[in-house]
Amino acid sequence: MTAILYVDGIGLSGPGLDGWAQGAAVLRGEQPWSWREPAPHVPQLLPANERRRATASVRLAFRVAEEAVAAAGQPALGMASVFASADADSPILHRTCLALADAPQTLSPTDFHNSVHNAALGYWSIATGSRLPSVSLSAADASFAAALGESVTLALSESLPVLLVAFDLQGPPFLANVLEHRFTNAVALVLGVRRSAASIAALEVEPAVGDPTRMSNPDLEKLRSDGTAMRALPLLELLSLGRPGPVFLGGPGSLGFQLTVLPC
Amino acid sequence: MRTGADVKPIPVSHYTLTSALGRGRAAQLQALLDERGGLTDRPFRHCELATWTGQVDGLAVPVAADHRAWDCRANRLASAALQQDGFVEAVAALRRRYGARRIGLFVGTSAGGVEVSEAAYRARDRSVDARLEPPFDARVANTYTPAGYLRQRLELEGICIAISTACTSAAKVFASAARAIECGWCDAAVVAGVEALCMSTLYGFNSLQLLSRNPCRPADPARDGLSIGEAAGFAILDPRADAPLALLGYGESSDAHHMSAPDPAGRGARLAIDGALSRAGLTADRIEYINLHGTATQANDRAEDAVVVSCFGTGTPCSSTKGWTGHTLGAAGIVEAVLSLICIEDGLLPRSLNTTQKDPALSADIVMRTRRAPLRHVLSNSFGFGGSNVCLVLGRP
Numbered sequence: 057m058t059a060i061l062y063v064d065g066i067g068l069s070g071p072g073l074d075g076w077a078q079g080a081a082v083l084r085g086e087q088p089w090s091w092r093e094p095a096p097h098v099p100q101l102l103p104a105n106e107r108r109r110a111t112a113s114v115r116l117a118f119r120v121a122e123e124a125v126a127a128a129g130q131p132a133l134g135m136a137s138v139f140a141s142a143d144a145d146s147p148i149l150h151r152t153c154l155a156l157a158d159a160p161q162t163l164s165p166t167d168f169h170n171s172v173h174n175a176a177l178g179y180w181s182i183a184t185g186s187r188l189p190s191v192s193l194s195a196a197d198a199s200f201a202a203a204l205g206e207s208v209t210l211a212l213s214e215s216l217p218v219l220l221v222a223f224d225l226q227g228p229p230f231l232a233n234v235l236e237h238r239f240t241n242a243v244a245l246v247l248g249v250r251r252s253a254a255s256i257a258a259l260e261v262e263p264a265v266g267d268p269t270r271m272s273n274p275d276l277e278k279l280r281s282d283g284t285a286m287r288a289l290p291l292l293e294l295l296s297l298g299r300p301g302p303v304f305l306g307g308p309g310s311l312g313f314q315l316t317v318l319p320c
Numbered sequence: 321m322r323t324g325a326d327v328k329p330i331p332v333s334h335y336t337l338t339s340a341l342g343r344g345r346a347a348q349l350q351a352l353l354d355e356r357g358g359l360t361d362r363p364f365r366h367c368e369l370a371t372w373t374g375q376v377d378g379l380a381v382p383v384a385a386d387h388r389a390w391d392c393r394a395n396r397l398a399s400a401a402l403q404q405d406g407f408v409e410a411v412a413a414l415r416r417r418y419g420a421r422r423i424g425l426f427v428g429t430s431a432g433g434v435e436v437s438e439a440a441y442r443a444r445d446r447s448v449d450a451r452l453e454p455p456f457d458a459r460v461a462n463t464y465t466p467a468g469y470l471r472q473r474l475e476l477e478g479i480c481i482a483i484s485t486a487c488t489s490a491a492k493v494f495a496s497a498a499r500a501i502e503c504g505w506c507d508a509a510v511v512a513g514v515e516a517l518c519m520s521t522l523y524g525f526n527s528l529q530l531l532s533r534n535p536c537r538p539a540d541p542a543r544d545g546l547s548i549g550e551a552a553g554f555a556i557l558d559p560r561a562d563a564p565l566a567l568l569g570y571g572e573s574s575d576a577h578h579m580s581a582p583d584p585a586g587r588g589a590r591l592a593i594d595g596a597l598s599r600a601g602l603t604a605d606r607i608e609y610i611n612l613h614g615t616a617t618q619a620n621d622r623a624e625d626a627v628v629v630s631c632f633g634t635g636t637p638c639s640s641t642k643g644w645t646g647h648t649l650g651a652a653g654i655v656e657a658v659l660s661l662i663c664i665e666d667g668l669l670p671r672s673l674n675t676t677q678k679d680p681a682l683s684a685d686i687v688m689r690t691r692r693a694p695l696r697h698v699l700s701n702s703f704g705f706g707g708s709n710v711c712l713v714l715g716r717p
Contacts, residue, residue, distance in 0.1 A: 057504030143462055144484075149434070153441040156519045160368070161526075168524035169580040169705055172430065173463050173484030178706025181574035187588050189572035189595075190708070191492060194463040194482045202481045209499035233451050234458045263479060263505050265421070308468070309477050311421050 058262040059208045062255040062320070063295060064217065065128030067120030067244035069094045070279060070286055076123060080296035082276075083289070089275050093240075094119075101132075101183040109166075110179070112240075113145035116223045117176035118183070120244035128246035128254045130217060132184035135246065136210050137219040139177040139192045140203035142284045143235060145170065146227040176223070189214060197236055199224075200243065200287040201305040201313050207247050208261050217248040222285040241283035243292070255320045257295055264314035268306035291315060327599045329568045329717040330498055333561035336405035337658040338397065339551035339645045340374030344404030349662050352690065357644050357673045359535040359547050366442070367522050372535045374549025374646025375517060376400070383469070390460055390469035392433045393516035393550075398466055399473065401514075401552035410556060411474045414508055420477040424506035425470060426497045428483045428490030428513040430650030433465030435518040466514035478506050484650065487613075487704030489513065490553065491653025494712055495570040497557050508558040513651035517550045521649060528580060536616035536647070538640035538672050539625075539686045541679040543616045549646020553654035555661075565661050568602070568697065568713040571595020575707025582620055586627030588709045593631050593699070596711040602697060604632045607713070609669055609693075610684075611656045611700040614640020615647050624701065625682040632684075639687040643673030653702040653710060660698040660714050669693050 066076045073079035074094040081087040099110055099118035110118070117139060125132045143149070148171045155163040169175070174192035181190060189210060195202035200222040207218040223242035227235040248255065269290040271277040276293075279286045290303045294317040303315040336344060340358025341351035351358065359372040367373075379396040382388060387395075402408050414423055440456045459468065467482040479500055483492045490513025497509035525531045525546060532545035557567060572595065575588035583589070597604060610632065613624055621640075628638060641659050648655045663670060671690040678686045697715040 059503060142464070143458070149437065152520055152524070153434075153437050156438050156523060157441040157444070160366075160519060160523045163523045163527045165524075165527040165529075168520075168527050171520070171524070172486045172705045174486055174704075174706040174708060175579065177485070178574075178579050178708070181576045181707055182578070185576045187573045187576050187591055189495075190485075190574050191483060191496065192485045192706070192708075194467075194484060195480060196459060196462075196464040196468065202479075205479060205500075205505065206481060206496060209496070209503045209505065213499045213502055230451050231458070233453050234456050236458065263421075308464075308471065308480050311477055311479065 058260050059212055061208060061211055061247040061249060061259050062251050063245055063257050063259055064248045064252055064254040065124035065246035067123030069119050070241035070283060071239050083293045083296040111145055111170050112147055112225050114176050114179050116225060116240060116242050117221050120242040121180060121219060121221050124244035124246045125219060133186050135186065135219045136188045136214055136216045137177060137180060137190040138203050138207045138210060140194065140199040140222045142194055142196050142199050142224050142237065144173045145175065146225055146231060146235060150228040150230060188216060195308050197284055198306060198308045199284050201307050204261065205313060211247055211249050215249055217246060220245045220247060224284045237282055237284050239283060241285045243285040243288045251320060257320055258318040260316040262314050263311055265310050266304040266312060266314060269303045327569065329566035330501060330557045330559050331561040331563040331566045332661065333556045333558040333563045334407060334410040335555040335658050335661055336401060336407045337553040337655060338376060338401035338404060339655055340376060340549050341645060343400060345662055348659060349666055352668060352670050359646055364517050366519060369522060369526050370533050371531050372547045373517055374547065376550055387469060387472055392436045392460055392465060394433055394466050394514050395469040397516050397550060397552045398470060398514045401554060407554050411510060414556060415475060418507040420475055422478055422507040423476050424479040424497055424500045424509040425476045426481060426483060426493035426509060426511045427467035427470055428493045428650050428653060429463060429466050429515055430484060430486050430489055431515060431518050431521055432463040433461045434520050435516060436461035438519050470512060474510060485704055485708040486706055487649050487652050488702040488708040488710040489650040489653060491702035491710035491712055494567055495572055498567060498570060501557065501559055508556060510554065510556055512554045513654035514552045515550055515649045515651035517548060521548055530617050535674045536643055537674045538614035538616040538643055539621050539679055539682055540675045540677065543618060543621060545617055546615045547646040549648045551645060551648040551651045551655045553651060553658045564716055565664060566717050568715055568717065569596045569600025571711045573709045577707050580705050582623040582703060584623050586623050588707060589627040589703060590631060592709040592711040596699065596713045600713040607632060607636055607697050607699045608695050609698045610636055610638040611660050611698060612638050612640040613701040613703045614642055616642060625684050629683045634683050634685055636685060637669050637687050638684045639670055639672040641670055656700045657712055657714060660700050664695045664698055664715055667692050667694050
C-alpha cells in the first residue's frame with residue numbers, strides 16, 4: 057500500500073554538509089563538496105546545565121532535529137518521533153566496555169543511563185516536553201530506511217506529524233577498523249500527514265524490491281554508502297532541486313522502500 | 321492521539337517464552353503453579369556482584385553452523401526459545417501462506433549483542449596504539465544483532481527492525497507490528513524480545529544503586545531494587561488467524577521528565593494506559609488483571625501504584641512477575657505479555673513472588689497468593705529509561 061506524507065522540514069549534518077541550506081547548495085551542484093567537519097553544535101533546546109553535559113550523540117541528534125523543527129514552523133511538542141541509529145553512542149560504548157574489562161565497579165552511572173539506544177530520544181522528549189509516542193530503532197546500515205517506514209506507519213496510525221532523526225557518530229579510534237560508518241552524520245525530517253504552509257514536497261512511500269538509488273557525484277556517493285544517515289542523500293538531492301522523481305532506499309535485505317517525490 | 325474503539329483485535333496465533341522459569345510455555349505455567357521462581361544467587365560469568373539473577377541454563381552450545389557468524393549469548397537464547405512450542409514450524413507455515421516478504425519482523429532488545437564487545441575488550445591488546453581488529457564483527461555486537469540473526473534463522477524477508485527503547489523495547493514491538501499490519505505493509509508479523517545477561521546491565525544497574533542483593537521483592541515495603549534476568553519471547557500477530565487470544569490495544573507515551581527516574585506524577589504512564597484502553601475499546605473496569613512493570617525499586621513501584629490506582633481504583637488485581645523471572649529489560653515487554661497470555665489461557669492470577677507483605681504506602685490490590693480466576697482482559701505495563709512508556713491490552717476479543 058502506498059502512503060503519502062509531506063516533508064515539512066529538513067535537518068542535515070555531515071562532512072561538507074553543514075546544515076540544510078549549505079548542504080542543499082552542494083546537492084544542487086551550486087557549491088563544490090569538500091571534506092569539512094561541521095562546526096560544533098550546542099543544543100539550544102536543552103537547559104543550560106544539561107547543555108554542558110550533553111553527550112556527542114545528543115548534540116548530533118539535536119543539531120538536525122532542531123533545524124528540521126525550526127524549518128517546519130511547528131512546535132515539537134505536537135510531534136511523535138522516530139530516532140534511528142546503527143550504533144547510537146559508540147564513544148560511551150567504548151568507555152563502558154573499557155571500564156567493564158578493567159575495573160567494572162568504576163562504571164559511571166551517567167555513562168550507563170546515557171548508553172541506552174534511546175538516550176537521545178529521551179533527552180529530546182525532556183527538552184521539548186513532548187509525551188507523544190516515540191520509537192528508537194536500528195536496522196544496521198539500513199536504519200534510515202527503517203526509520204522512514206516506521207515514521208509513515210506512526211504518522212498515519214496516530215494522525216500526527218513525525219520527527220524522524222537518523223544519526224551515527226564517528227567511533228573512537230579504538231573501533232575505527234571495525235565500525236562500518238567512519239564519520240559523524242545525521243539527517244532529520246519533519247513528516248506531516250497533511251500539507252502545510254511549510255510543505256516542501258509530498259512523499260509517496262511503499263515497500264518494494266529494488267536497487268538503491270546512488271549519487272552521481274562520486275564523493276557524495278561515498279558519503280551515501282558509508283554513512284547510515286547519508287543513505288537519505290538521493291532523497292535530499294531531489295528535495296534540494298525541487299524536482300519530482302523516484303528514489304529507492306535499500307532495506308536490510310531485498311525489501312526496501314520505493315519513494316516518489318512530488319514537490320509542492 | 322486517536323481515540324475510540326476503532327482498532328480491530330489482532331489475533332496472536334502462536335507464542336512462546338524461554339526464561340529463568342524454563343523453556344517453553346508449559347515450563348512457565350508449571351513454575352507459576354509450583355511457586356518455583358527462577359532467580360538464583362549462582363554467579364554469572366565474570367560478575368562479582370552479590371546479586372540474584374534470572375539465568376537461562378544450557379546456552380553453552382553455539383547457534384547452528386549456517387548462522388555461526390551471529391553466535392553470541394543473546395542469539396543462543398533466541399535460538400533455544402524458537403525451538404519451543406512449535407514456533408519455528410509456525411513461522412514456516414506463515415511464510416508459505418503469505419510469502420517471506422509479507423511477514424514483518426520486530427525485535428526488541430536493550431543490550432543486543434554487547435557481550436561480544438565486552439569479551440573483545442577484556443581480551444584486547446593493551447598496548448597504546450592497539451585497535452580492535454577483525455575477526456571482531458561489530459554487526460554481531462550491537463542493537464540489531466538479534467534482529468539480524470532472526471531474519472536469517474526464520475528466513476524472513478519483510479520489514480525488519482530492532483526496537484531499542486530500554487525496558488519497553490519488547491512491548492513496543494507489538495505496537496510497531498500492529499501499525500505495519502494496519503498500514504498494509506505486512507500481512508502478519510513476528511514480534512520478539514531478546515535479552516541476555518551481560519556485564520553492562522549488571523554493573524550498570526549496580527552503578528545506579530538499583531540492584532538488589534536479594535531476590536527482588538516488588539511492592540514489598542523492604543524492596544531494595546531489581547534482580548536482572550534474561551529471556552527470549554516470540555509471538556505471531558496474524559490478522560487472519562482463528563485464534564482465541566489477541567492483542568486488543570496498545571498505548572505509548574514519553575515521560576518528558578528524567579532519563580532514569582519515573583515521573584512521580586505518572587502523567588506519561590497515564591497517557592499510555594489511556595491509549596491502550598481506548599484502542600481496545602474498553603473501560604478500566606473491564607480489566608481483570610494488571611501485570612505491573614513492578615521493578616521492585618522504591619521509586620518505580622510507588623509511581624506505578626499511584627497511576628494504576630488513579631486509572632483503575634484499588635479493586636483490580638495486580639502483580640509484577642519480576643520476582644519470578646527477574647527484570648529482563650529489553651525482553652520484559654514480551655515476557656510479561658506471554659505470561660499474561662498464559663494466565664488468561666489457564667485462568668490464573670500469579671502472586672507477587674518474594675513479596676512478604678504489601679507496602680502499606682501502596683494502594684493497588686497486589687496479588688499475594690496465586691489463585692484461579694477467569695480472565696478475559698489483561699493489561700501489561702512497561703516503563704523504561706528515557707521516560708518510555710508502553711501499555712498493552714491482551715485477551716479474548
